Amino acid sequence: MSDRYLEFTNSAFGKSLSGLLGLPSPPRLKRADAAYATRPLGGQAVMLGGTTAGDLAAPLLAALNEAGATVQIAPGHVGLARLKTAAAETGVALKTEPNPEDRAAAAFAFVFDASGVDGPARLRELYDFMQPRVGRIPANGRVLILSRAPSAAVTPAAQAALQGLRGFVRSFAKEIGKKGATANLLEVAPGADEALAGPLRFFLSPHSAYITGQTLPLSAPPAEVGHQFQQPLAGKVAIVTGAARGIGAAIAATLAREGAKVVGIDRPQEEGALGETLSKFDGYGLALDITAADAPQRIAEEVTARFGGVDIVVHNAGITRDKMLKNMAPHLWDMVIDVNFAAILRINEALLKQGLNDGARMVCISSIGGIAGNAGQTNYGATKAGVMGYVEAMAAQMASRGGAINAVAPGFIETAMTAQMPTGPREVGRRLASLGQGGLPIDIAEAVTFLASPMAAAVNGRTLRVCGQNFVGA
Numbered sequence: 001m002s003d004r005y006l007e008f009t010n011s012a013f014g015k016s017l018s019g020l021l022g023l024p025s026p027p028r029l030k031r032a033d034a035a036y037a038t039r040p041l042g043g044q045a046v047m048l049g050g051t052t053a054g055d056l057a058a059p060l061l062a063a064l065n066e067a068g069a070t071v072q073i074a075p076g077h078v079g080l081a082r083l084k085t086a087a088a089e090t091g092v093a094l095k096t097e098p099n100p101e102d103r104a105a106a107a108f109a110f111v112f113d114a115s116g117v118d119g120p121a122r123l124r125e126l127y128d129f130m131q132p133r134v135g136r137i138p139a140n141g142r143v144l145i146l147s148r149a150p151s152a153a154v155t156p157a158a159q160a161a162l163q164g165l166r167g168f169v170r171s172f173a174k175e176i177g178k179k180g181a182t183a184n185l186l187e188v189a190p191g192a193d194e195a196l197a198g199p200l201r202f203f204l205s206p207h208s209a210y211i212t213g214q215t216l217p218l219s220a221p222p223a224e225v226g227h228q229f230q231q232p233l234a235g236k237v238a239i240v241t242g243a244a245r246g247i248g249a250a251i252a253a254t255l256a257r258e259g260a261k262v263v264g265i266d267r268p269q270e271e272g273a274l275g276e277t278l279s280k281f282d283g284y285g286l287a288l289d290i291t292a293a294d295a296p297q298r299i300a301e302e303v304t305a306r307f308g309g310v311d312i313v314v315h316n317a318g319i320t321r322d323k324m325l326k327n328m329a330p331h332l333w334d335m336v337i338d339v340n341f342a343a344i345l346r347i348n349e350a351l352l353k354q355g356l357n358d359g360a361r362m363v364c365i366s367s368i369g370g371i372a373g374n375a376g377q378t379n380y381g382a383t384k385a386g387v388m389g390y391v392e393a394m395a396a397q398m399a400s401r402g403g404a405i406n407a408v409a410p411g412f413i414e415t416a417m418t419a420q421m422p423t424g425p426r427e428v429g430r431r432l433a434s435l436g437q438g439g440l441p442i443d444i445a446e447a448v449t450f451l452a453s454p455m456a457a458a459v460n461g462r463t464l465r466v467c468g469q470n471f472v473g474a
């Protein structure tokens with residue numbers, strides 16, 4: 001379903017009318033129109049800052065340089081000496097920040113190494129860097145802060161201040177969302193420095209257009225991290241459940257765009273739609289109900305026999321059967337638990353015995369409904385929160401096989417599921433996001449594809465919210 005208000009306010013007439021009446025004017029988000037490239041930031045400038053102390057500048061500079069970015073620094077900046085030392089170590093050339101009037105040379109992204117934050121006073125250095133530049137963040141610009149995990153801090157003051165960065169990012173994202181700009185935080189564990197490049201590319205790119213206000217912890221990857229950024233899924237086999245339509249169809253197409261061979265699964269009654277979706281990228285269809293008793297075994301046997309195993313598993317199929325708990329019949333409870341939750345556990349159990357290749361990455365689709373809760377969704381909320389607990393619980397087991405498991409929690413996404421909502425809640429769902437609109441299936445697909453790829457080697461056991469910073473969702 002299209003967002004008519006967004007279309008209207010982005011027309012010439014709608015823009016002037018909404019301006020005149022003081023109505024909100026959600027921005028048109030710039031989304032990726034192509035696959036990942038080797039040097040995606042070629043020709044683009046990134047403004048870099050950092051606290052006086054800290055130790056992420058060198059890997060950060062190396063990753064920005066490898067991605068093709070021109071790195072700018074400000075002459076009077078407190079962290080300058082450290083950035084210059086890191087630049088000398090890595091052989092990366094630094095440019096002086098251009099005059100604010102020079103729009104052509106202006107940075108599209110602002111990256112700050114806050115790994116040296118050791119107490120409340122040091123947060124001032126972030127303020128000093130960001131505050132004078134807020135007006136220079138362009139439409140669809142990016143702000144990315146890097147820090148160490150609060151839990152790894154040695155003093156209570158450092159732990160508290162590092163946690164303070166999360167609050168900064170959440171609030172700042174709300175301030176710059178009207179421009180379609182995003183702000184996010186990466187918390188880099190010791191041992192994860194070498195795996196920074198993938199998340200950095202994702203969060204600075206249009207592939208992450210609907211993700212803002214989020215904190216993503218990076219942990220030491222289980223194996224050496226590769227640097228193949230173009231067609232990162234070439235040679236991989238991926239299963240996607242619920243692939244016939246909606247978010248699942250977008251996930252299947254996006255995984256294929258990055259080189260994966262996709263096995264799409266959907267219910268037998270959706271076989272026609274499934275075939276149509278998969279025919280666009282030579283995917284392989286498996287028409288089965290994931291809750292059927294023999295489904296786990298059939299999936300495991302089929303991927304082993306046809307493809308020699310599977311490298312990516314995306315558990316996307318999901319249903320809602322909303323009712324206030326006092327009116328909820330037992331079968332409505334059971335159906336939702338079975339499709340959204342229990343089937344995932346059964347399928348994984350079978351795949352872990354047969355069919356799952358070493359280094360396999362899994363992504364489960366959760367929901368903001370499992371975080372914020374919605375009246376009438378006790379069954380759905382239990383499954384979606386359960387999925388988040390499941391990825392946490394399974395992370396170590398997946399890492400022991402060289403792989404990972406993560407979840408994506410979509411907010412309000414424009415699909416058949418949300419088109420059924422009454423107009424009032426639907427409008428609230430859209431406008432209450434910092435980005436002022438609902439997401440599109442492609443936004444979830446991009447996040448899943450990132451997490452399914454070696455670019456996210458340092459991400460395991462996490463839930464990434466793709467919600468435009470909103471708390472309403474199916």
Ligand SMILES: NC(=O)c1ccc[n+]([C@@H]2O[C@H](COP(=O)([O-])OP(=O)(O)OC[C@H]3O[C@@H](n4cnc5c(N)ncnc54)[C@H](O)[C@@H]3O)[C@@H](O)[C@H]2O)c1
Pocket residue numbers: 241242243244245246247248265266267270288289290291316317318319339365366367368369409410411412413414415416417418473474
């Ligand atoms: N649309 C949103 O705003 C939103 C928000 C948060 C989370 N989600 C989650 O995203 C996922 C996809 O949602 P969507 O909006 O694309 O839904 P959708 O209803 O458009 O598509 C779901 C797909 O799953 C398939 N499916 C359902 N039960 C199945 C079963 N037993 N076996 C095999 N396939 C089955 C359906 O046939 C359908 O093709 C779901 O897990 C949903 O809970 C959606």
